[in-house]
Amino acid sequence: MTKYLARRLAFAVFLVIAVSSASLVLARLAPGDFVTASQGGQMSREAMERARAQYGLNKSLGAQYVDWIVAAAHLDFGQSLLYDRPVRDLIPERAANTAILALTAIVLATLVGLPLGVISGSRRGGAVVGAIRSASLVLLSMPPLLTSLFLVFLAARSGWLPVAGMRSAQLPAGGALLDLIRHLVVPAAAIGLPLAAMLERVQAQAMREVVDQPFVLATLARGVPRARVVWRDALKPALRPVASVYGLIIGTLLSGSFAVEVITAWPGLGNLMLNALRARDVYLVAGCAGAGAMFLAIGTLVSDLALGLVDPRGRA
Numbered sequence: 001m002t003k004y005l006a007r008r009l010a011f012a013v014f015l016v017i018a019v020s021s022a023s024l025v026l027a028r029l030a031p032g033d034f035v036t037a038s039q040g041g042q043m044s045r046e047a048m049e050r051a052r053a054q055y056g057l058n059k060s061l062g063a064q065y066v067d068w069i070v071a072a073a074h075l076d077f078g079q080s081l082l083y084d085r086p087v088r089d090l091i092p093e094r095a096a097n098t099a100i101l102a103l104t105a106i107v108l109a110t111l112v113g114l115p116l117g118v119i120s121g122s123r124r125g126g127a128v129v130g131a132i133r134s135a136s137l138v139l140l141s142m143p144p145l146l147t148s149l150f151l152v153f154l155a156a157r158s159g160w161l162p163v164a165g166m167r168s169a170q171l172p173a174g175g176a177l178l179d180l181i182r183h184l185v186v187p188a189a190a191i192g193l194p195l196a197a198m199l200e201r202v203q204a205q206a207m208r209e210v211v212d213q214p215f216v217l218a219t220l221a222r223g224v225p226r227a228r229v230v231w232r233d234a235l236k237p238a239l240r241p242v243a244s245v246y247g248l249i250i251g252t253l254l255s256g257s258f259a260v261e262v263i264t265a266w267p268g269l270g271n272l273m274l275n276a277l278r279a280r281d282v283y284l285v286a287g288c289a290g291a292g293a294m295f296l297a298i299g300t301l302v303s304d305l306a307l308g309l310v311d312p313r314g315r316a
Helices: 002-029 036-041 045-055 062-071 087-122 127-140 146-156 176-209 214-221 227-239 240-264 269-280 282-310
Strands: none
Touching: 002 062, 002 282, 036 045, 036 269, 062 282, 087 127, 087 176, 087 227, 087 240, 087 269, 087 282, 127 176, 146 176, 146 240, 176 227, 176 240, 214 227, 227 240, 240 269, 240 282, 269 282
């Protein structure tokens, strides 16, 4: 298990370095820079050159990358040109907000998708199974962006829930926690419901295959109640395919959360990345991309560990 974790951690480190480096290089190679994006129409050519020298944008790409990678090795990821703050101070603040949203969405997807998948996969037909499958197909056909627009529209028309932001200007009677939960409903549902549909489909297919196995049929033949066999004996082997796709789900969760954050004005990495791209803030772009890669690496590691616990053969 130690070697298994070491390999996964080494891959996670490589992924973060590769993604953040590629983001820095691509942001630098794109036309324009921070000076032209922010002050290009209001400064003389000489003033723009002085500003580039001040921000270190007059260096060659190779020199800038070498300086950045050496500083990053000492956990200094540069100074955000847009916010005039160290990137390593900005990223944790926004990453924590994205983590709250992502964790809520994945918990919602798991609590909804897995039980429904067990139900639809362990039964041959009926109105309940048909309703679950129909709802899953509808949700799978709607990307998080479209789902968030639909939920924002419903929240705006009903007035029951906030449509944007993470906090209210004035806290409600229930306090800060209740206010956060109310703001979480729309973005977490926009991300979590399509993921719940995905999990339901995967779990249903796995459950259908397991309930036809000889050991399940033999247990049923001995007179053990079907519900007990499904939820106790068949569930664990049916979880292997779900555990194997959790890493992909984390990646989908992250990319989907970026779009939802923009739509719902959630102050997470998605909004920060969008602002950095607009301003051509190369160091902040690299930091956001690296944080996103870290989310993906952690999700893949969790998926591998879950698969290793469910099926020890996955540790090889």
